[in-house]
Amino acid sequence: MRPRSPQRPAGWASSSRPLSRWSSSASRPWACCPPPEAVEAHGTFQSVSISKMFIAGFLPGVVMAGGLLIMNYIRCRINGFHGSDHPFSLREVMCASYRGFWALLAPLVILGGIYTGMFTPTEAAIVAIFYTLFVGAVIYRELDLRMVVTALETTTWLAGRVLLVLFAATVFGRILVENNVPGMIAGGILSLTDNLYLIWAMVIGLLLIVGMFMETLAAIMILVPVMLPVAYMMGIDPIHFGVVMICTLSVGFQTPPLGENLFIASGISGVTIERISLRALPFAVASVCAVFLIAVFPEIALWLPRALGY
Template sequence: MTTIVLFGTFALFLLLSVPIGIALGLSTLATIFYTGAIPVQFLMKELVTSVDSFPLMAVPFFILAGEIMGKGGISERLFNFANALVGNKTGGFAMATIVTCMFFAAISGSGPATVAAIGGIMIPAMVRQGYDKKFATATVAAAGSIGVIIPPSIPMVIYGVVGGASIGDMFIAGIIPGFIVGGALLAWAYIYSRQQGYKGLAEKTSLATIGKTFWEAKWALVIPVIILGGIYGGIFTPTEAAVIAVVYGMIAGLFLYRELSIKDMPKIFADSALTTATVLIIVGSATAFGRLLTIEQIPTQVANFMLSISENEIILILLITLLLLIVGCFMDTLAAIIILTPILLPIAVNLGYDPIHFGIIMVVNLAIGFITPPLGVNLFVGSGISGLSIEQLSRAIIPYFFAMIFSLLMITFIPELSLWLISFAE
């Protein structure tokens, strides 16, 4: 009965459009009152202790770094470089948009932030080039989901904290999967553009143009090298890398590109603080919710139930994938990771999956949730930029959804795609 109260009240609050973080906290509180065996202080304690974590400090700093770099002239320079690489191909603008999102993903660590930073520039530009607005917006929304797969990634930080996995290893493991997802999106953009007759730039790409745009974007492109190189070189931790990303972004925006001013900083700090507060409320509430699940032994019950269905590894991992895809439609990525990792990780380990590989599987699964309604955060951001309805955008995104599913299956059943770089780095 306790389980019914916990999930029933949570579903009710979601139906009432209560924000996910508040809904998790209120459902936990309602269950505490129902059981009468757990003190109310339990919720307050979890809200505080769950965010009292040094690795978790990377989250607000990566959010701040993404805000600074998104407003510091980096997005436009990344696009110019991507456009020089692929702009003359069929569907060149669409492909350049996806490549730009992949570049920006290596800076922001956030899907919605990538859509906001790149979409504001690229959706109007693609429409001016003759692209259908629905296709243009769907392209940015889908490519923005790569923001949580290519490192640095905020969901990977959360998974590392909850699952006890190395955040540095998670970052390294996300590189090849991120390129696989990006490649699948590029493939569909090319196919659709060829069908619709979307031509690339008339002029041919020259090495001089590529070199020029690369040089202009060099301060942005070097950021992932600094972050990952520093972490794996033992120079600093992922949390310290996030701080360095902030300082570097400020230097690049204020002094190198000179598209930021001191007057811009208060708004950037305020926007970052608002996003951070939202994230940390979700983290705290989801942790309390997950701890209550553990007390009620729900993870064990779920594991036993799944194992009772089948002991076949392929069937079980497909069931886990289906569960994550469904959850991603209704629940915030960070909340889903915090709640489901203690439930699903032991099952995956028993099936022989490496914890790092399974973490990548979870992140890619939940990244697809960014483009699946009703939650579909990237859809809402893209809709806000383009003015399209969520219904129109949901239909336009379907081919990209299947491209990401294909990538997910590759990543799931070929562990080397996630683990090879880690073994090479070691």
Template structure:
């Protein structure tokens, strides 16, 4: 009865368009009051203890770092580098968009932030060049989802904290899957662009122009080297790396590129604070929701039911993929991770799946969910920037979602794609 009340209330509140964080908190409160197993102070204590975590401090820092770098001219310079190397090919603008999204993913750690930063520049250019708006938005929304797969990734941090695994290991494990999805999108975009007649830029760059463009973007190109190199090299923790990213983005935007005024900085900090507050509130209420599940032993019951149904890790992973894809269509990424991790992790551990590999499977599933309506946040951001309808954006994204699903299956059933880099680096 408590489980029915918990999930029933949560679903009804979501249908009523109540924000996810509030829905999670109210559903948890109703369930706890009905069960009477813990005192009413449990919710207040849970909200505080769930966010009282050093690794979680990386989240607001990475959000602020990504915003500072996006507004400080780094994304535009990355696009210029992409144009030099890929602009002449068929569907050149589409390839540039995907490559730049992949690189910006290593800066922002956020899907919507990647779509906003790159889409704001690329979508008008693609529209001017005759690209279909829905197709363009679908491509950039799909490529933006790489923002939570290629490290640093905010959802990876949340999963690592929830599953009690190393954030650094999660970051390393996400490199190859992120590159695979990016390459898959480029291949599909090239074939689709060829069929649609989207030609490349006829301009040819001289060696001097290429060098000048790369030199102009040197500070942006250094970001992944500094942040990820520092983490993997043991120079600083992921949380410290996020703080370094904030300082770096501030210095480059204000004193080097001089594209961030003090008025801009105030606006960026305000936007980042609002985003961070939303994320942290979701983390807090989703953690309480997960603890209610634990109190009612729902994860144990689900694990036992699935294992009794089949002991094949192939079938179990397939069922989990289907569940995650469905959940990703309706639930915000961070909330889904915090709620489902304690439920599904015991299931996969029982059949011998590595928790880091499983984390990558979860992240990739939910990354696809960012492009699938009705709660495809990347599609909403892209459609707004691209001045097109959500329906056209969704239709344009279908072919790219299909390629991501194929790569998801490879990542799911070939664990070495995620775990091999850990072995090579001795992690």
């Protein structure tokens, strides 16, 4: 017997549509901010400092979030949406922060340990696991053995999938390098034009198309050996190139046919994927504009690492 759908509050049908398209877009800026696996995978394949990649991703993430906020404001003005009628209460914020203090402390412990050199990003994953288990089981008492086993099963499946992709991508990349395919592609692009901005436009256009059909990790593992020679030939900083690549591929989270965020937002809100896709298109355009801004102004990605001595 199929379970009944939960009762929706009055006005859910109208309010869920904007919420679904906003939520499907909102997670994309943080694909280039720590600690996502895309940054770690790109840093590993590109043989650059993962910590530096993390730091370089902060300001680009803010730029992409700013683009979404501007588009959100414009759409709200056009459609007549307004903020919550519930007044802001600093007391409620402080109470919620107090109750979630140990959970809010987790990013500070993990990132602080990475940036201070106490442990590597790989070791940070182990620290995060034990810290989360301790807080959930001992402090909040919300984790039991069954939940831990379920989490381990899910993590094992995800790790196995990534390892399979990593194996195939490594073999594929080795074949490409041995046959000088990256050099041929780089030479072909440079034979068309030596204008840096046109090359950025071609690279971003290719990455947008790939991101629509391929998972981000797989795309990074396959495309880094192919695209990196182009960056070197044009004198583009590899950190800057990596940040632009991750930001561009992250747009695919919300563009069909892959569109992972679209499926998640559709399942939660009950709005069809087709409707969410059309309504979320302006937010995708805003993200693409932000990506071009990051590409044209490399200091957005490179200033913070340089300021911190990387």
